[in-house]
Amino acid sequence: MDKGYLKTGAPTLEELQMLPGYPTRNRMEKGPVAVIECMQNIPCNPCEASCPTRAIVIGEDLSRRPILNEKKCIGCGKCIAACPGLAIFIVNLNYSETEALIQFPYELLPLPLENQVVDAVNREGVIITKGKVKRVDIKPSYHHTPIISLLIPKEYAEEVRGIARRKENGS
């Protein structure tokens, strides 16, 4: 079976961990941090401009991949909606004993409701666990990209990257 984003469209964890925008496990355990899943040299830099602590650096050459300074990142999540590729997530392994909090962009209707239990999917769209919606943030500065905060069992924190598409009846 072919693996990797060029073959299947979905990046593998191994591919992502090599990226300059992917933080260490140790950093995720300390608290919320940006996880930048931007694999290719795309001429694009809104993430850099969005970061209030200059934790994301691209530099003069637009097509360089974003470099995350995980010490400077405060996990504020401003970069999530700024990324036109919807490739930035926030992962917090320091939320509770058993749960991790992840944040991701979700641009489909209907949106889930707060406190709703929903199907959480991995990078291949496969449902791997249940998650509880903590918040759905819609701010003018997000320019119509809602950000979902989802509580999931800790062991899935580096796998879950979204929720399953939902039907109009809210299921």
Place this chain on the structure above:
Amino acid sequence: MSETEIAIIGAGPAGLSAGIAAAESGAKVCLIDRNLEAGGQLFKQIHKFFGSSKHFAGERGFLIGRKLLESCNKLAVEIHLQSYVGGIFPEGKIMMVTPHGTEIIQAQKIILATGAIEKSLAFPGSTLPGVMGAGAAQTLCNIQGVQPGKEVLMVGSGNVGLIVTYQLLQAGVNVVGIVELASEIKGYGVHSAKIRRLGIPIYTQHTILEAKGNKKVEKAVIGKIDQNQKIILNSLKEFYVDTICLAIGLNPLAELAWMCGCHFDYKPALGSHIPWHNPYMETNIKNIYVAGDVAGIGEATIAMEEGKLAGLAAATSLGYYNHAFLEKQRSNIENDLKNLRR
């Protein structure tokens, strides 16, 4: 016959940018577009654009379109809509067919910003209703507010195929999968990743074999291909779909450039035969410029930069800007284009 200094054919991202750059100098500019509205493909681009945060990056395409139109309106740029240019004659006479009849515009400079057209593909059943360009499906969803169907198979994994798949899902249409002939996905990994998260499979090394159905598409048959581009017979898959979208590339709409006698180069990477142009976007035919997809298929961000350059150059050659200003602008735009073209 009406007169203008600069006539721009095509009011998409390239044409609008050219119009703004030229009209800001004080030049008399008119835009001609065959569609009901100006903006080209921008108004159906509901996603956020890549690019530099100095420019429009992170903005959704339709909002960029609105900004360009607002600038044109402020500058009182004349826009002829539903006007089809049928020919360009020597000395800059443009013949256009408008809702009021045939008109001639006499222009000193002409910028061709005519864009591109989607490529088609012939296969058994490809003439059945329900087979359409991905751009057509995107127009239905995002401009007309109509679902093109309920179940779609997308052919082609370039950025158009990936983005339109995502937008079909946003419109509540299901996409059963994306078929890609090559062994690797053509578009950006972030685009493929976001549709994979939504559960859409991508079949690399697969091709569409047949559309089946009585008077309309009811099924699509795809098959895997081996290294010799032969179909592996036991690999066929059938999907119940009512729509098959083709996203297999674009061809520049260059008829007017051919008609003017422009010199062409064959550049497969840019889409096909491309009119030669100098660093100021002027073709070998004096006073005829090109910008946007007609000068090589690319993103709207590229079209806007090229349009701006063509507009500046045309205005400069009419004496509205000085050459030092044009040179400075050109070197900036060239740098940006180098970044964007990579």
